[in-house]
Amino acid sequence: MNVSTFSKPARVYTPLNALQSHAEQLQAKSLADLLGGECQVAKRRAEALRFDLGSLHLDFSKQRVSEQTLSLLMDWARSCRLEERREALFAGRHVNVFENRPALHMAARxxxxxxxxxxxxxxxxxxxxxxxxxxxxxxxxxxxxxxxxxxxxxxxxxxxxxxxxxxxxxxxxxxxxxxxxxxxxxxxxxxxxxxxxxxxxxxxxxxxxxxxxxxxxxxxxxxxxxxxxxxxxxxxxxxxxxxxxxxxxxxxxxxxxxxxxxxxxxxxxxxxxxxxxxxxxxxxxxxxxxxxxxxxxxxxxxQLLEGAHAIDQHFLAAPLHENVPVLMAVIGAWNSQFLNIATHAVLPYDARMASVPAYLQQLEMESNGKSVGLDQKLVPHATCPIIWGDVGPNAQHAFYQLLHQGSHTVSADFIAVASREHGIEGPLADTLNAQEHLTLANCLAQSQLFALGDDAIPAVSRGQMAQGYRGNQPNSVILMQRLDAWNIGALLALYEHKVFVQSVLWNVNPFDQPGVELGKKLATSLYQQLEGEPVDTPTVFDPSTGALLEKIQAWRQ
Incomplete structure (x- = not known):
């Protein structure tokens, strides 16, 4: 009797399988290893992950990616026909397939x-x-x-x-x-x-x-x-x-x-x-x-429109491996889908940008917060993370404790302004400059601590201060030379194109929002009940909502 030995079939190569295997391998390597101190390899890596777009500077070196990661991510993007889909977007094809229309916000600028x-x-x-x-x-x-x-x-x-x-x-x-x-x-x-x-x-x-x-x-x-x-x-x-x-x-x-x-x-x-x-x-x-x-x-x-249009041109023309919105998107998708990071913090270190987190919440979560794909099938993996945040200096005194020493892994974007023209001279100018320097120092320090954790503590200070900083929190730093209309336009357009690229990777439609509509319809019928009007459409009864309606009506009487 012959006994045959059957080997396990080899895993079929796909970009997604390769990324999953790579993620498992990279889990053993920390950001401290990737940043690598003063070694030449780490310096070359950091230099390769820095980009300038006009008066915007973007640094992705504190992301948990290696040269191999980026190569695999680009293979994934190409397998999703990103370049073809990008051309279709700008050519006015009906990329909003569920509403049968194009998406041409770029035309407005x-x-x-x-x-x-x-x-x-x-x-x-x-x-x-x-x-x-x-x-x-x-x-x-x-x-x-x-x-x-x-x-x-x-x-x-x-x-x-x-x-x-x-x-x-x-x-x-x-x-x-x-x-x-x-x-x-x-x-x-x-x-x-x-x-x-x-x-x-x-x-x-x-x-x-x-x-x-x-x-x-x-x-x-x-x-x-x-x-x-x-x-x-x-x-x-x-x-x-x-x-x-x-x-x-x-x-x-x-x-x-x-x-x-x-x-x-x-x-x-x-x-x-x-x-x-x-x-x-x-x-x-x-x-x-x-x-x-x-x-x-x-x-x-x-000028706002000019900044956004400059990013349109870059997005259209730059090769994928040098294309900043593409890099933002694939790194974000890597964090969400492969490193299983469910939330992303947006942390502007300038109080004038206090509304940026709320703006990006809608832009990203209403666009890509979906689990049904273009093929009308359930998406079998994570898509858009939960976007949240606050002005960085305020956040440091609110939720950074959890981010540094809690149990949740979070990715982040730190956004800072290098200089501010306030038109003031003399001692007042000196104190304002000192405040700006303090703000920038805090931004850079927090980004470093997010990435390195305890390894950010100098050796001579260890044992003299509390440890337990978890580190390994991937983050990007976006620097503006100044806060002006061109830079704000460019920044918002970067995020718009990031959203589009991620929708291609996840095969969802970023230009509709069906999840918004049902809540509005339910609200209409409940409003009619509160007004004492006949209800146009039947509603589903549940005892919790019924009791709340009764309480509201009793109090309002």
Whole structure:
């Protein structure tokens, strides 16, 4: 009797299998090993992982990647036809397959006089025409030729939106509008559906000189509709002028639905339009940014678009292994999918960028927070991590303790500004410079401690201070030479293209948000119950929600 010995079949090579095996091997190597102190190999590795894009500098050397890791990640990207999918994006093909439309937010920042990619020409022409109309509105406002219903010049703008119609403009306004001397008009943002942001403005703004901007892609979002109706009611009661007259003087509409803006009573001259192929979270470059242009001027708004367009050109032309958005994306996917890091912290070391984490939460999680692929099958692995964060110096006194000595592994982006032009001289300038140096020192120190843990403690100090710093927390450092419109535009565009690349790797559609819609429908029926109205659609009963409704109704009576 012959006994045959059967060997285990060899594992079929695929980029994903190779990355999984490589991840298992790399687990035994720490970031301290990869950074390697003063050795030449570590220096060459660090140099190869640093990139300059204009006045942006990106350092990926504290990521848990080796030369082999990056090679395997590029094989994965190519196997997903990334270059072909990138060309399709810029050619205006219907990459948003579930909604059967292209995704051409890049067209909104395409400069005049520069040929657009084939397939994007019509979109670019439309966006440039709307930008000219926007510029005319801004010029009229800054010339004090925009008059309210009583004949007074407008001094303040209330931007009413939610989600992408709020987060992008608000971020740029907060980042670049810190100095009142740089503002042409006051701009105020209202997004919360409970009216809490609107009420303080009603108390302190002059209704005669306040212009409302209603920014809503669909022109049906309940949060925005309720806020604008409340704002118009305030103006009407305060000025004793009917709402239709006010809509003709003190309301701008920004939407994809010109018909609905007209139906609402907004004259065509006060309408700005963008198309369905610009998603809300990608819309800051479109007329959704009108309030930024009104506050800071067209020159600043144009610089914002120029920075973003520079990244578009880099993303289109640079080879994958030198392409910064591609590197951001594949490293992020490596951390999430292969190193099993479920959360990613965004830590700006400049209080002017306080809204960056919230902006990126929507951009990344609403785009790639999905478990159903383009093939309508469940994705069998992790996709987008949970994005969160805060201004770094504040975060150090809040949650860094857990990050350094807790049990959770976190990846992070540290974002810092190298210099700040504050136009001040003398002793005050010296103290401000010292504060900037302290902020930068903390950013670099925390990034180092995230990566090295106890190995960041000098040998002479060990035994004299607490240890237990876990280290091995992969992080990138993004440095801006200065915080200006070009750099903010470039930064946001980097993250946009990162999101697209990761969607290709994970085979999900980053341009729809079906998970948002069901909650809105449920809210509509519950709202009707609270109002005592007949319910249009049947609702699923559960005893918890039923009891909460009863409690609310009892208290409100």
């Amino acid at each position: 395409w400069p005049e006089g520069e040929p657009a990619p084939q397939g994007m020409e019509e979109a670019v022409a439309f966006c440039q025409a709307q930008r000219q109309k926007l510029a005319g509105m801004v010029e009229r406002l800054h010339a004090r030729q925009w008059f309210g219903a009583t004949g007074q010049s407008i001094t303040d703008v209330v931007h009413i939106g939610v989600g992408g119609s709020d987060l992008g403009p608000k971020l740029v306004s907060e980042t670049l509008g810190q100095c009142p001397s740089q503002q042409h008009v006051g701009v105020h943002y209202v997004s919360s559906m409970d009216g809490a942001q609107l009420l303080p403005l009603i108390e302190r703004l002059n209704p005669e000189t306040t212009l409302l901007v209603l920014a809503s892609k669909s022109f049906t979002t309940a949060d925005t509709q309720f806020n604008v109706k409340t704002a118009l009611t305030w103006l009407s009661e305060a000025l004793e002028i009917d709402v239709p007259t006010l809509c003709g003087h003190q309301l701008i509409g920004v939407s994809t639905r010109a018909d609905k803006m007209t139906e609402f009573g907004i004259p065509e001259a006060h309408q700005l339009e963008f198309k369905e192929w610009i998603g809300g979270r990608f819309s800051i470059w479109s007329p959704i940014g009108v309030s930024v242009a009104m506050q800071l001027g067209m020159e600043t708004f144009d």
